[in-house]
Amino acid sequence: MTALDDAPPAHAQPPAPASPGRWLLHWSPRLIVLLVIVYVFLIRMPADQLYAPIAQDAAIYAIVGLSLNILLGYTGQLSLGHNGFYGIGAFAAAYALTVHQVPFGLTFLVAAVSGALFALVMGAVALRITGLYLALITLVFGLTLEDSLFQIAFLTNEGAGQPANRPSWLFDETTYFYFCLAFLVAALILDWLLLRSKIGRALLALKENERVAEAFGINVTMYKLLAFVISGALCGVAGALFAYRVGLVVGSGFGFNLALTFVLMTVVGGLGSRIGVVLGAVLFASLSYVLEETFLHGVNSFVFRFQDAEQYIVGFLGALGLILTLVQYPGGIGQQIKPITRWLGGKRFSLHDDEDSGPAAVEGSSVRA
Amino acid sequence: MTSELVALEIVAPAISGLIQGSVYGLLGLGIVLLYKSSKIFNFAQAEFGGVAAFTWVFFDTGKGFLPDLPTPLAVLVGVIAAVLVALLTERIVVRPLFNAPKITVVVATAGVLLLLIALEGFTYGSTAGIFPAVFPGVAYTGGAGIRVTDQGVAIMVTLAVLSIAAALFFSRTRIGTAIIAVSQEPTATRLVGISVERISSLTWALAGFLAGVAGILLAGTVGLAAPGSLTGLALVPAFTAAVFGGITSLPGALVGGLVIGVIEAEAQTNIPKEALPGAGKVALFLALLIVLLIKPAGLLGKET
Numbered sequence: 001m002t003a004l005d006d007a008p009p010a011h012a013q014p015p016a017p018a019s020p021g022r023w024l025l026h027w028s029p030r031l032i033v034l035l036v037i038v039y040v041f042l043i044r045m046p047a048d049q050l051y052a053p054i055a056q057d058a059a060i061y062a063i064v065g066l067s068l069n070i071l072l073g074y075t076g077q078l079s080l081g082h083n084g085f086y087g088i089g090a091f092a093a094a095y096a097l098t099v100h101q102v103p104f105g106l107t108f109l110v111a112a113v114s115g116a117l118f119a120l121v122m123g124a125v126a127l128r129i130t131g132l133y134l135a136l137i138t139l140v141f142g143l144t145l146e147d148s149l150f151q152i153a154f155l156t157n158e159g160a161g162q163p164a165n166r167p168s169w170l171f172d173e174t175t176y177f178y179f180c181l182a183f184l185v186a187a188l189i190l191d192w193l194l195l196r197s198k199i200g201r202a203l204l205a206l207k208e209n210e211r212v213a214e215a216f217g218i219n220v221t222m223y224k225l226l227a228f229v230i231s232g233a234l235c236g237v238a239g240a241l242f243a244y245r246v247g248l249v250v251g252s253g254f255g256f257n258l259a260l261t262f263v264l265m266t267v268v269g270g271l272g273s274r275i276g277v278v279l280g281a282v283l284f285a286s287l288s289y290v291l292e293e294t295f296l297h298g299v300n301s302f303v304f305r306f307q308d309a310e311q312y313i314v315g316f317l318g319a320l321g322l323i324l325t326l327v328q329y330p331g332g333i334g335q336q337i338k339p340i341t342r343w344l345g346g347k348r349f350s351l352h353d354d355e356d357s358g359p360a361a362v363e364g365s366s367v368r369a
Numbered sequence: 370m371t372s373e374l375v376a377l378e379i380v381a382p383a384i385s386g387l388i389q390g391s392v393y394g395l396l397g398l399g400i401v402l403l404y405k406s407s408k409i410f411n412f413a414q415a416e417f418g419g420v421a422a423f424t425w426v427f428f429d430t431g432k433g434f435l436p437d438l439p440t441p442l443a444v445l446v447g448v449i450a451a452v453l454v455a456l457l458t459e460r461i462v463v464r465p466l467f468n469a470p471k472i473t474v475v476v477a478t479a480g481v482l483l484l485l486i487a488l489e490g491f492t493y494g495s496t497a498g499i500f501p502a503v504f505p506g507v508a509y510t511g512g513a514g515i516r517v518t519d520q521g522v523a524i525m526v527t528l529a530v531l532s533i534a535a536a537l538f539f540s541r542t543r544i545g546t547a548i549i550a551v552s553q554e555p556t557a558t559r560l561v562g563i564s565v566e567r568i569s570s571l572t573w574a575l576a577g578f579l580a581g582v583a584g585i586l587l588a589g590t591v592g593l594a595a596p597g598s599l600t601g602l603a604l605v606p607a608f609t610a611a612v613f614g615g616i617t618s619l620p621g622a623l624v625g626g627l628v629i630g631v632i633e634a635e636a637q638t639n640i641p642k643e644a645l646p647g648a649g650k651v652a653l654f655l656a657l658l659i660v661l662l663i664k665p666a667g668l669l670g671k672e673t
Contacts, residue, residue, distance in 0.1 A: 078472055080479070129661050132410050135475055136612070137661060139412075140605050144654040147647030256601065260483050267476060312490030312596070319484035326477045327465045 030344050052173035054289050059180035060241045061281035063187045065266045067234035073271035075227045076207035081138035082262045084145040085115045085232045087254035089239020091155050094164035094249045104167050108240050115236020116229045123228030127221060142259050150251035161250040164243040180241050187234060203227055264318045268325050269333050275341055276334020288314045381515050382634035388521040390630020391528035395583035396607035397622035399576035404616050405552035406572040409474045413482040417577050418584020419599040421451035423489050425585050426500055448581035455577025459570055489596035497595035500588040524586050532623050548572055609657045615667025632656055
């Protein structure tokens with residue numbers, strides 16, 4: 001026996017609160033903080049008809065982020081083509097609703113299936129093409145879709161755009177935000193269940209080492225395809241939500257910038273971290289609005305006088321954030337806010353990663369697949 | 370099919386395709402160089418050219434407080450800007466990630482691309498502007514819409530000159546062989562006393578130079594450019610060219626560029642827009658997919 005053995009382990013839990021009073025003292029500040037966050041961001045702000053569309057965007061982006069996270073965060077496959085699945089979902093929903101009078105609820109299924117089908121094709125390609133080449137081919141896939149499929153006359157209503165009108169009970173922007181939020185919650189639960197299941201463990205094993213995974217009897221082909229299909233379906237649903245958010249789906253706007261934005265927000269948010277991905281999505285969805293409303297707008301119009309700065313500032317800051325994340329903080333936002341999330345989860349507040357987030361965890365949850 | 374129709378539908382797009390393809394080849398050359406030296410794809414390659422084009426136009430027209438330089442000087446400044454941006458990218462993004470997985474570096478170059486587009490947007494604005502040809506004038510006018518501009522001739526000549534120069538550089542000069550050596554055997558190269566870091570900077574500078582020349586010529590040929598439009602126009606074809614020729618082969622990238630240029634132009638002209646919008650892009654995607662699926666080593670690349 002050495003003295004070391006007697007020392008408490010570095011990741012000792014705070015002593016379990018014994019009495020009801022201590023229990024209350026332990027949990028009430030955490031509960032209050034959570035309630036304030038919920039009140040401000042999920043009740044107070046969306047109640048405003050002006051903010052609600054931004055909140056909708058944030059929820060929709062978060063679903064895309066989760067979808068991308070399944071591929072990039074869990075299996076380590078980089079897809080720069082999620083703008084394609086997103087656009088397919090949007091067009092499929094709008095087309096089914098407006099041209100074929102498919103019931104509103106079913107259009108989401110249509111969008112999910114269309115996204116999944118295209119993702120299946122992409123996944124089949126990914127079986128043979130990996131790494132850098134996969135990044136390239138997914139990028140080209142998304143760009144090609146924007147230039148060809150999304151310009152086809154019958155889909156785009158002869159180029160005028162395909163209308164996607166919400167049913168009357170969703171006209172209100174706030175109501176529609178809660179509708180999107182419900183989808184986000186469902187996606188989060190799905191993601192949680194997925195990661196806990198056999199599938200999730202198989203996907204993580206794939207990321208670490210395909211050959212080893214195969215040697216352990218994991219069907220690499222099937223799970224890779226499955227990851228693509230789930231991701232594509234989720235992204236398709238997000239696209240459908242986007243279609244009803246804007247009301248008119250046009251062919252442009254699903255291009256390069258969107259593809260990069262999706263990857264940026266997921267990486268900056270923190271791969272493999274659910275909260276991080278959602279926060280990254282919120283950040284990127286609201287960035288342009290926040291910048292417009294805050295002092296940066298004034299700084300630009302009086303000091304720099306850049307033309308059209310608002311349009312580019314999001315890309316600028318996003319790119320800076322991405323490079324900073326990759327070079328300096330590979331865990332992204334999810335890693336940086338770990339002390340807070342840990343505290344909310346009932347642990348002691350500590351800035352140091354003392355348990356599940358050593359260098360290995362950072363490595364595992366970074367883009368460094 | 371009459372000879373006039375053949376000229377209009379086959380020959381004319383082939384000529385414009387060869388000219389466009391030369392630009393793709395130049396960009397592809399830079400992509401191959403960087404792949405050989407750093408084993409990465411540089412998604413910002415076409416936008417290095419965009420930076421050159423915008424800088425050139427700023428100085429050519431004397432925008433704002435900038436001096437109004439004569440065209441050759443402005444072109445030179447534009448190319449220098451592209452080289453500087455490439456060097457900065459290497460120093461700030463690529464070198465710190467030297468030991469990171471390559472896919473990380475590729476995502477980072479996509480970040481650089483977005484950053485460059487934003488910088489162009491800040492300084493130029495979002496609306497597309499007119500980019501004059503460096504060499505105005507028409508060199509040859511034939512019947513049935515066949516027309517070759519001076520700019521087109523200049524592009525072909527540039528490609529020829531630069532490819533010969535590249536061939537000589539990589540086979541005859543010490544620095545050129547050092548670059549090849551680093552790409553093949555970095556550790557051994559370091560052991561014989563060659564600074565791998567310096568060679569890496571040099572490779573990026575070369576790639577920036579090639580992209581700068583290509584960007585200025587391409588912007589002038591297309592005539593209109595907005596921030597990021599050069600990437601939209603040339604990034605995918607340039608990559609397709611590089612992969613088509615075998616991602617490690619310099620002559621392969623040049624040949625690939627010409628082939629890809631012709632394929633794109635022919636598809637764009639001969640497949641009606643109503644049947645398949647963006648046929649040129651679809652053809653590129655299919656070409657890339659087929660090459661990667663059937664012969665990943667490309668036409669002139671070696672199996673690795």
